[in-house]
Amino acid sequence: MPSLDDLKRPEYPRSSTYDAKWLVEADMGPNPLWLLEDLARDLDLRPGMRVLDLGSGRGATSVFLAREYGVQVWAVDLWISPDDATATFEAQGVGDQVTALKAEAHALPFAGGFFDAIVCIDAYEYFGTADGYLAYLTHFLKPGGQLGIATPALRTEIRELGAIPPHIKACVGWEAVAWHTAEWWRFHWAITELVEVTSARLQDTGWHDWLLWAQVCAEYTGRPSDSVTMLTADQGEHLSFALVTARKPG
Numbered sequence: 001m002p003s004l005d006d007l008k009r010p011e012y013p014r015s016s017t018y019d020a021k022w023l024v025e026a027d028m029g030p031n032p033l034w035l036l037e038d039l040a041r042d043l044d045l046r047p048g049m050r051v052l053d054l055g056s057g058r059g060a061t062s063v064f065l066a067r068e069y070g071v072q073v074w075a076v077d078l079w080i081s082p083d084d085a086t087a088t089f090e091a092q093g094v095g096d097q098v099t100a101l102k103a104e105a106h107a108l109p110f111a112g113g114f115f116d117a118i119v120c121i122d123a124y125e126y127f128g129t130a131d132g133y134l135a136y137l138t139h140f141l142k143p144g145g146q147l148g149i150a151t152p153a154l155r156t157e158i159r160e161l162g163a164i165p166p167h168i169k170a171c172v173g174w175e176a177v178a179w180h181t182a183e184w185w186r187f188h189w190a191i192t193e194l195v196e197v198t199s200a201r202l203q204d205t206g207w208h209d210w211l212l213w214a215q216v217c218a219e220y221t222g223r224p225s226d227s228v229t230m231l232t233a234d235q236g237e238h239l240s241f242a243l244v245t246a247r248k249p250g
């Protein structure tokens with residue numbers, strides 16, 4: 001079984017400088033820093049920008065955004081207490097750069113045009129597939145502002161498959177209907193003309209990275225993992241992550 005040392009990966013040089021134990025203990029979903037590091041290759045993040053980390057969970061991605069890109073971060077999450085997240089940001093030395101807030105993704109407490117960028121790592125699938133959500137969310141972006149999401153994805157739409165593949169259904173049930181192809185996301189956003197889609201790609205390494213992360217977490221916690229079972233059965237036939245970025249017309 002892979003161990004914490006296997007989380008140091010040359011493909012993700014920035015993420016590899018972070019304490020693997022800390023990352024695994026903050027686990028709420030697969031490899032958030034790898035996803036963000038890869039997504040950021042398609043974004044233009046500059047020091048001093050205001051960035052919303054939507055669905056920030058325990059906050060590893062917000063720490064990464066603050067440290068790696070020198071941006072000011074608003075870490076917004078529904079399930080994790082902002083007090084716990086704030087303690088993490090202070091302990092990680094980015095307390096002055098990151099503000100933690102509890103908010104529901106449809107009731108964001110910000111002025112229109114407040115953000116230079118919005119990123120969402122492994123959370124958009126919980127609320128972002130509704131047709132009207134892009135219009136709501138982009139209201140908070142400045143003209144020219146950027147949006148980037150990393151979200152579980154399939155190589156073929158479930159609609160085309162005709163059913164949720166059984167090994168995926170056994171793990172996440174109906175929620176897999178929110179897992180789409182990168183091309184689905186490209187069309188879903190581009191057709192609105194609310195944004196210009198700047199990239200929409202399926203990660204080549206997505207299945208492999210996801211399985212490695214799940215195996216390391218299972219090994220570290222000593223608990224059996226439904227994700228390992230699902231990903232092992234999948235063998236990369238269906239599962240990966242989609243990385244999608246867009247810019248609001250400026």
Ligand SMILES: C[S@@+](CC[C@H](N)C(=O)[O-])C[C@H]1O[C@@H](n2cnc3c(N)ncnc32)[C@H](O)[C@@H]1O
Nearest residue numbers: 028029032055056057078079104105121123126
């Ligand atoms: C799988 S976790 C990922 C957390 C973190 N981004 C990461 O990658 O470690 C999904 C996160 O989405 C957040 N979330 C789900 N539904 C939400 C909603 N309606 N509004 C705000 N946050 C939501 C949850 O609170 C949770 O922390």
